[in-house]
Amino acid sequence: MPFGRELFFFYIMALFGLFGKDKKKKLDQGLEKTKESFLSKLTRTVVGKSKVDDEVLDDLEEVLITSDVGVKTTLKIIERIEERVGREKYVSTSELQNVLRSEIASLLEENNTSDVEYDIPKHPDNNPHVIMVVGVNGVGKTTTIGKLAHQFKGMGKQVVLGAADTFRAAAVDQLIIWSERVGVPIVQQGMEADPASVAFETLEVAKAKGADVAIIDTAGRLHNKVNLMNELTKIKRVMQKVVPGAPHEILLVLDGSTGQNAFEQAKQFSLATEINALAITKLDGTAKGGVVIGISDQMKIPVKYIGVGEQMNDLQSFNRRAFVDSLFGE
Numbered sequence: 001m002p003f004g005r006e007l008f009f010f011y012i013m014a015l016f017g018l019f020g021k022d023k024k025k026k027l028d029q030g031l032e033k034t035k036e037s038f039l040s041k042l043t044r045t046v047v048g049k050s051k052v053d054d055e056v057l058d059d060l061e062e063v064l065i066t067s068d069v070g071v072k073t074t075l076k077i078i079e080r081i082e083e084r085v086g087r088e089k090y091v092s093t094s095e096l097q098n099v100l101r102s103e104i105a106s107l108l109e110e111n112n113t114s115d116v117e118y119d120i121p122k123h124p125d126n127n128p129h130v131i132m133v134v135g136v137n138g139v140g141k142t143t144t145i146g147k148l149a150h151q152f153k154g155m156g157k158q159v160v161l162g163a164a165d166t167f168r169a170a171a172v173d174q175l176i177i178w179s180e181r182v183g184v185p186i187v188q189q190g191m192e193a194d195p196a197s198v199a200f201e202t203l204e205v206a207k208a209k210g211a212d213v214a215i216i217d218t219a220g221r222l223h224n225k226v227n228l229m230n231e232l233t234k235i236k237r238v239m240q241k242v243v244p245g246a247p248h249e250i251l252l253v254l255d256g257s258t259g260q261n262a263f264e265q266a267k268q269f270s271l272a273t274e275i276n277a278l279a280i281t282k283l284d285g286t287a288k289g290g291v292v293i294g295i296s297d298q299m300k301i302p303v304k305y306i307g308v309g310e311q312m313n314d315l316q317s318f319n320r321r322a323f324v325d326s327l328f329g330e
Contacts (some may be wrong), residue, residue, distance in 0.1 A: 007301060014144055015221045020040070020074075023316060024322055024326075025137065025256065026308055026309060027308055028326045029165060029284070029308070029309070030283050030284040030306075030307075030309055030314070031283060031284075031308065031323070031326045032284075033284075033285070033289075034067070034286065034287050034288065035289075035327055035328070036287070037067065037287035038067050038287075038289075039329060040064055041063040042060075042096075042097065042100075044059075045059040045060055045063055045096075046093035046094075046096060049093050050083050050092060050093055051093065052091040052095075052096055053156055056237055057076065057078055057081065057085075057213075058097070059073055060081070060100070061075070061078050061143070064077060064078075064290065067251035067287075067289075067290035068259040068260060068288040068289075068294065069260060069290040069291070069294045070260065070293075070294030070295075070298060072230040072298055073107070073294040073297040074294075074295060076107070077103050077104065077107070077207065080103050080106075081099055081100065081103060088167065098225055101324055102325075104322045104324055105320065105321070105325070107293060107296070107297050108293065108296055108323070108324070109320060110297075110298060110299055111302065120152065120212050123243070123245070123248070124244075124299060126210065127207065127243045127244070128160070128203065128207065128212060128214045129214070129248050130203065130206075130214050130216065130237065130246035130248050131213065131214070131216065131247060131250075131251055132150070132199075132216045132218060132247035132249070132250050132251070133145055133217055133218065133251045134218050134220055134252050134253070135220050135252055135254065135269070136220040136221075137168065137171075138254065138255065139253050139254055139265075139281060140173055140253060140255060140281035140282060140307060141163075141165075141220070141280075142171060142178065142217060143174065143178070143281070143307075144251075144253050144279050144281060144315060145161065145178065145215050145217055146178030146181065146182055147307075147312060147314070147315035149161060149178065149182045149184050149215060150313075151212050151315065152212070153182060153184060157211075157213055158184075158209060159182075159184040159187040159212070159213050160184065160185050160202060160205055160206040160209060160211045160213075160214045160215075161175055161178070161184060161185070161187070161202070161214075161215050161217070162186070162187050162198055162201075162202030162214060162216040163176070163186060163188035163198060163217055164196075164198040164199045164216050164217055164219075164235065165195070165217045165218055165219045165220075166189070166190070166191055166192055166194070166195055166198065166219070167191075167219040168191070169191040169220060171217065172188050172190065172191060175217055176188060185205070185209070187201050187202040187205050193203065195231060195234075195235055196235045196237075196238040197238075198216075199216050199235045199238055199239050200239065200241070200242060202214055202216060203239055203243050204242055207242065214322045216235070216239075216247065218231075218232065219231070220269075225268060229271075229272040232271070232272060236273075249277050250274060250276055250277065251277045251278070251279055251304065252265075252266060252269050252270075252275045252278050252279070253277060253281060254268055254295065255282045255288060256282050256283040256285075256288060256291055256292065256306075256307075257282045257286035257288060259286075259288040259291050260291065262295065263291065263295050263299075266278070266301075270299065270301075275301055276301065277301065277302055277304040278296075278299070278301050278303045278306040279301065279307070280292055280295065280305070280306050280307065281306075281307035281315075282307055283306055283307060283308055284307070284308050284309050284310075292306065292318075302318075303318045304317065304318055304320050305318055306323070
């Protein structure tokens with residue numbers, strides 16, 4: 001029945017369109033404070049001026065720095081706009097927003113940030129995809145793990161959590177609560193257990209269950225980077241005995257509301273272990289969303305997720321086009 005199939009696909013497309021609109025609306029709401037602050041500063045920069053000149057560029061530099069884009073990334077953006085102004089001879093202030101938008105979008109694209117919805121890759125011997133999550137206390141690390149587990153379960157994936165942040169009793173307890181809330185199994189050995197032992201058991205359990213993904217929580221004690229490095233190295237080495245190549249992803253969780261402090265944390269963690277993905281949380285409560293641009297540019301690490309609210313579905317796969325659209329109020 002061709003008509004029936006066509007009708008079915010029509011409803012499916014309509015449903016995905018509805019979800020897409022809801023997701024964009026939530027992103028717009030989550031970035032509202034950043035957008036209002038950023039655009040109001042940008043508007044004041046060009047009031048009463050018709051041409052982009054040195055004075056306008058100096059003011060724009062201040063706008064970007066005070067929006068937590070970061071000094072190095074700001075200077076890169078300003079330099080590109082200067083080149084464009086020099087090339088085109090005359091750029092009006094009315095065009096400045098579009099020029100700035102284009103340069104920010106270009107930066108995000110250069111840093112390999114994908115607009116494709118995330119999926120779990122397949123590994124040899126049906127091994128689980130292993131994600132090791134790192135980040136200091138208070139950035140939303142445990143909550144991010146819970147929301148990720150919820151997303152993956154919603155995709156029909158089997159998930160196992162590992163509570164290897166055994167330095168804080170609260171971390172283990174919080175992850176247990178999330179495992180119950182989401183409805184996924186957890187491996188935990190209590191506080192002060194050997195984190196590598198927890199990670200090892202988690203992967204054994206994940207393999208035995210035929211799980212698609214294992215998410216391992218870890219402690220983030222930046223006050224002693226040597227111990228942190230040694231601990232993370234040991235966890236990785238032990239996991240590889242169960243799943244060769246694990247962890248496939250080392251996800252650093254950062255609190256976007258801390259602005260440039262988040263960038264400093266990213267630098268410190270990148271010295272301790274090889275980060276290959278970022279999750280930037282708590283963007284809904286801050287005007288410092290510009291930090292996403294700076295961290296992506298300076299660290300050359302893909303921003304994979306952003307947190308734009310407290311609900312279970314408010315951890316979104318990062319879409320650079322949608323982010324830029326929301327930042328500029330479209």
